[in-house]
Amino acid sequence: MTIAVTSWRGLATWLGLQQFGTKMKGAVSMRRIPLLLAAAGIWLGTGGTALAQVAEAQAEQVQAEQPSTCDITSRATPELNEVLARYGYGFASYDLLCARLADAGMGVSITESFGLVGDRSYGLVLIELYDRATVTYGSMNTTTVALSNDEPGHSADEALMQAIDTALESISENPERYVASVHDEIARLRIVMGGQ
Amino acid sequence: MRIQTIVFAALLSLFPASALAQDAAAEPCLTTTKIEGRLNDLLARWTDFGVAETEALCLRLQAAGAGINITYDTGELEGLSFGWVMLRLYDVETGVHGLGNRASITTSVRLGEVEQDLALRDALESGLRGLAAGPDLAIESMQEQVAAMRLVHGQ
Secondary structure (H helix, E strand, C coil): CCEEEEEEEEECCCCCECCCCEEECCCCCCCCCCCCEEEEEEECCCCCCCHHHHHHHCEEEECCCCCCCCCCEEEECHHHHHHHHHHCCCCCCHHHHHHHHHHHCEEEEEEEEEEEECCEEEEEEEEEEEECCCCEEEEEEEEEEEEECCCCCCCHHHHHHHHHHHHHHHHHHCHHHHHHHHHHHHHHHHHHCCCC | CCCCCECCHHHHHCCCCCHHHHCCCCCCCCCCEEECCHHHHHHHHCCCCCCCCHHHHHHHHHHHCEEEEEEEEEEEECCEEEEEEEEEEEECCCCCEEEEEEEEEEEECCCCHHHHHHHHHHHHHHHHHHHHHCCHHHHHHHHHHHHHHHHHHCC
């Protein structure tokens, strides 16, 4: 598979931003194709379905297909859950991240967009951790985009999984920052919502 | 922690004249946004940037107390320049995001930073048009998430 991936990690809101390097998986084709300028825009994962319905349908899904004894809990749209069930996670540090998330009582929330842009398949994800008990999202996230080369046969599903695996591998390199952002957000919301 | 909300003046061109602005003395509609990094500079540079459809969106978001969090990136992959955006609504008062997102990506065979910026601009315009075409579900999702957080973290 020759899908190039770039990863960008930052704080979505008020904590600032950090830029990280590009990651590549597989061989990279630099073959040129004729002028291509296209835009693709959809409501992520909804495929025209009402967002409220999607939000309701978002269920915690345990990826039981992993050979590991540890399961990463995720929140995603039904459409994305289908892709996850079909491919499973494939990033190297799965066990490491899974253990840390389990210990922290957290899961990963995956927001995605995937499809065709011009004649290329793409996958775009924004991943953040959330507290499973309160379903509170951390303010820190990682975004990754994967784009296929111009050879036929690459599906958007593959690009999407490349993006997901790259993003999760990136998080696993320093999960403490993401875990801390969830704790910070819980503390902040308790103040904002008047709970403390 | 203080919630930082950025009312970015350059976005005035995104949402130039609202219905309220029929009265020349009325304040123009400004959408609250969170934009980090280079896009702020680009918007300041794109003096002709505008999405006419967002006039009504600005009023709708203001009425709902919502802002737009714009996440974005540009670069080059597989011989293409690209720019993408993700637009997420958030409650300005509490900083809580909705679960709905609008994403848009644009690619170009021409390489270089200028092309990447153009791709980003195109993606942003596309994303804003999409959001303007149907903000209600995104607003509803945001309000549901705020309600859930009040239930969990409130008294």
